[in-house]
Amino acid sequence: MATIRHSLQRDVFEPTEERLVGVLYVTKPGKKKKTSFLCATVNKEKPVYATIHQVKKTDKDVYKKKNSWPLRELQVIDGRDENKDTADLDLTFDRVYKWVANSAPDKHAFIQVLWKLCCRYLPKQKPQFINIPAELIEENSNLADSGDVATSALDNVDAALEDDGDYRALSEKEQLDLERLMEQCDSAVSNAEAFAEQLSRDLSVLDGANIHSMMASEAQVEALMKMIDSAYAEAEKIETRLDSYDEILQHVKDSIEKMADKNTSIEQTNANNSKLLEELDRLINQLDLPRSYVKDLHEPDLNKAGSLPQAIQAAEALQTVISAPIPSHLSQLQAVQDEKKRFDKLRVRFSQIVSRHLNNLFIHLPVMVDLHLGNDPGETLSLHAEQLTLPRHGSIHTELLPYTPLMHWIRALDHRAYQHLNKTYASSISKLYERDIRLFFEEARQRISGGRRLRGSGSSQDIASMSGVAGKLTSQIKHGAQTLGTRTNTGALLGVDRDQWGSELDMQERQKFDEIFERVLSELQPVCLAEQEFCIAFFNLNAAGNEKAPSSLASTPGSSGSEESSGSAGTSSGGGAVGTPGSGHGRQVNREVRSMMAALFTTLEQQLSSFINTYDRADSYCCLYIYVRLSEHVLTAEDTGSFLSTTFGSCLVQAKRNFDRFMNSQLQSIQECRVTRKKCGIIPFITNFEEFAKTAESVFKKSERRADLDKWYIRLVSAMFEYIPVVASEHQRTPPEVIKMENYHVLHQLMFQLKLPGMDAQKKEAKQRYQEALGAYVTQYFGRPLEKLNQFFDGVTAKVASGVKESEVGYQLAFSKQELRKVIREYPGKEVKRGLDQLYKKVEKHLSEEGNLLQVVWRAMQEEFIRQYKLIEDLIHRCYPGAMINLEFSIDDILNYFSDIAQSH
DSSP states (O other), rough: OHHHHHHHHHIIIIITTTTEEEEEEEETEEEEEEEEEEEEEEEESSOEEEEEEEEEOOTOOOEEEEHHHHHHHHGEEEEEEEOOOOOOOEESSSSSEEEEEEEEHHHHHHHHHHHHHHHOOOOOSSSEESSSSGGOOTTOOOOGGHHHHHHHHHHHHHHHHHHTTTOOOHHHHHHHHHHHHHHTTTTTTTOOHHHHHHHHHHHHHHHHHHHHHHTTHHHHHHHHHHHHHHHHHHHHHHHHHHHHHHHHHHHHHHHHHHHHHHHHHHHHHHHHHHHHHHHHHHHHHHHHOOOHHHHHHHHHHHTTTTTHHHOOOOOOOOOOHHHHOOOOHHHSHHHHHHHHHHHHHHHHHHHHHHHHHHHHHHHHHHHHHHHHOOOOOOSSOOOOOSSOOOOOOOOHHHHHGGGGGHHHHHHHHHHHHHHHHHHHHHHEEEEEHHHHHHHHHHHHHHHHHHHOTTTTTTOHHHHHHHOOOOOOHHHOOOSSSOTOOOOOOOOOHHHHHHHHOOOOOOHHHHHHHHHHHHHHHHHHHHHHHHHHHHHHHHHOOOOGGGGHHHHHHHHHHHHHHHHHHTOOOOOOOOSSSSGGGGTTTTOOOOHHHHHHHHSSTTHHHHHHHHHHHHHHOOOTHHHHHHHHHHHHHHHSSSSSTTTHHHHHOOOOHHHHHHHHHHHHHHHHHHHHHOOOOOOOOOOOHHHTTHHHHHHHHHHTTTHHHHHHHHHHHHHHHHHHHHHHHHHHHHSSSSSSHHHHHHHOOOHHHHEEHHHHOOOOOHHHHHHHHHHHHHHHHHHHHHHHHHHHHHHHHHHHHHHHTTTTTTTGGGGGGGGOHHHHHHHHHHHHHHHHHHHHHOOOOOOOHSSTTTOOOOOHHHHHHHHHHHHHHHHHHHHHHHHHHTTTTOOSSSSSHHHHHHHHHHHHH
C-alpha cells in the first residue's frame, strides 16, 4: 500500500499541488474486477481545503482521476453496521456511492482521516457519521487499538496538517471583530503594514492599561474578601433559622399526615357500612315474601273461582325467593338459613296441595268430559257422521291449561311430584285414547267392508261381534291381527291364471280402502299433534318453544271442543286450529316428548299395524295403497321428530318391505309360470300385466314413490322377456315361434296403450322380438309351396354361379325349356289354392284367439309367397328370354287365393 500511496502522490497529486493524506482500496458491490482508490487530499496553497477523489488505473497502467468531490459537499458517511466489522462503506454527495473496502481496518482508518479533516476544515458543517463505532470519531480517543494501519494513516494526516503552519480558520465572532476593527482604520486594506503597526501600538496600550488596572484593584480585592466573609456569616445565621423552620414544618407535616390517615379510615368505614347496608337491603328484598302470599301458599283453595291466579302469583313469588342467587358467604347466616327452612316448608305444603288437586283432575276429567258431552264411556265415536272422525279432547286441554304455571312450578321445585303427575296423566288419558283409537279402527273396518253398527250399542262385545261382518273380508281374515308382513292369501299373481286367484277385493273396494286409509291417517295427525302441543306446553317438555306454547294452545282446545259438542266433528283437515298439521312447525321434538306421547298412545302403533296387516292379507294390492299413503304423510310431515311421524315411519318401513315382497312374489310367479293347456296362447303373466299396471298406475299417480314402481316395471318386463322363450320351449303342442310371437305382440300393445313412463327401450325390444318371431314362424311353416319349381331354379342359380351364362342355361339338358314347362304344369292354380287352404288351417290351429294375429300372419305369408313368385318370374325372364314361358297363375290370382281362403274361414 505504501508503494501505491507513493505512486498516487507522485503521478496524480504532485502536478495539482495537493498532499495525499488518506487512501482506501475499494470495489463496487458485486463487481470485484472494477477496482479503484478513494483518496483524501488537502491543497498546499492557501486557503487550504480538502477534497475526496476516486482514482482508477487505466488499461495502460496509468492512474487517472475519475471523480472529485469537495469535502464540504460530503453529506453522509455510512459505515453500514456499528456493531459488526464490515468492509461496506457508503458516501453521500449528490447521490449515494456504495463501495466495498479491501478490509475493515482500512475502512476504519479512512473514516478517521475523514473525521480529522472535517474537524479541521468543517468545524460547524460536519457531515453525518452513521453506523460507525463511537471510538473512531472521538477526537481525543486512544487510537492505539486501531492497529498499525490506522495509526500510520492518522500520523500522515497530522503531518499534513502541521505543514500548513499556524493557520487556523477564524470563528464567526473573530470575523465580526476583525471586520469592525478594519472599518475603524481607513488604510486597513490599502496599507496593510500601516494597519499592522497601528494594531501593534493599540495592543501595547491595552497591555499597559491592564497592568495598571491590576495594580489598582488589590485594595478592592481585599474589601471584596471582607464582604464575602460577612456574607458567609449571614448565610450561616439564615441557615440556622431555616433549620428551625424546617423542624416546625416537619412537625406540621406529621400532624397533617395523621389527620389524613384518620379521615381515610373514617371514609373507609362509611363506605363499608354503605355497602353492608346495600347488601342487606338486597338480601332482604331477595328473601322477602309478602304475608298475603304466605297465606295463599299455606291454605290455597284451588276449587274456588278466582283463587287460581292468586295461587299462581304466590307460587311464582316463592320460586323467586327460593331461586334467589345468594352468595355462599351470606347463605351461612343463621337468619338466611331460617328463612330457607321456612320457604322449604311452604314449598312442600303447597306442592302437596297442588299435586293432589291436579292428580284428581287427571283421574276424573276424562269421565267428566264424557258425561258433559252426553256420551256413554263406550260410545264417544261419531259413527253416524258422514265421514270417519277421531274424537278430539280439547275440552280436557282447556280445563287443564290454567294450571300450566303451577305444573311448571312443580317441575322446577318438586321433581318427584312432577314425575308422579306425569305418569298419572299418561295413565288416565291413555285409557281414553286407547278406547277411542280401538273404536276408530273398528269403525274404519266397518266402513270399508260395508257393514254398519247401530247407534247406542255401546258394549264392546256387540262391537266385536259386528266387526266380523262384510261378506268377502270375513272369509279372508281368519287369524286376527298379527305382525306386519304375514300373508295367508296368495293373491293376484302375474304368473297364475285368474281362475286360480284367491278371493280379492275389486277395484271399487280398493278405492274405498284407499279413501278410508287416507282418512285414518289424516284423523290421527291432528289429534296426536294437538296432544303433543298440549303436553309440551303444559308439562314444559321442550324448552325451545315453551314461551309461546300456552298462548298458541289457548285457542286450540276450544275449537276441538266445539266439534265434539256439535257431534259432527269432521272435515278432512280435522277442523279448527287442531287440524293444522304444521302446528308443531319449527320445533324439534326431544326424547322426553316422544316418551310422553308413547305413554299416551300405547296402542296406536299396534292398532295401525293390525289395520294395515288385515287388508294386506285380504288383498295383495292393498300394500301398494298403504305404501303410497304412508309415504305421503311421512314425506310431508313438518315435525319429523314427533311421536306420530316416528310411528308412521316405523309402519312405512314395514310397508316398504311388504311392497318389495309383493313385487318379488310377482317376479317369482313369472319365473315359475308354466302353461299346461293344449294350446298355449297368451301366457298368464302377459294377460294379467294389464290389470296389474292399471292398478299400480292408479295408486302411484303423482306419488313421490313413483321411481320405486318404475324400477319394478323394468324388472318385471325384463323377466317376461327372459321367460317367454322358456315357456315356449317347454310347451309340447304349440310351436315356440307362435308363443313368442303372440306374447311379444300383446306385451308391446299393452305397454303402448298404458303409456308407461321410462319404458321406451322395453317397448322397442318387445316389438323387435315380436317381428323376429313372426319372421321365424313364416319362414318355418310357410316354407316354399312351389317346392319343385324352387328346386329347379336352385339348380339354375347354381349353374349361373358356376360360370354358365344366364342366356345359355336353357341349353343344359336338365334345365331345358321342356323340363321347365314340365315342372310348371305340376302347379296349376287349383293345386296352389288347395295347398294354401291346408296351410291356413294349420296356422289357424297354431294361433290362439287371444293373440288375434291370424290375419297378420296370413298377410305375412301372402307377402312371402309373392316374393317367391317374383323371384321365379325374374329368373324365367333372365334365363329363358323369348321362350314365352309363364306360370299358370298370376300375382292377382295369388291375392284372390289368399283373400278367398281368409273369407271362407
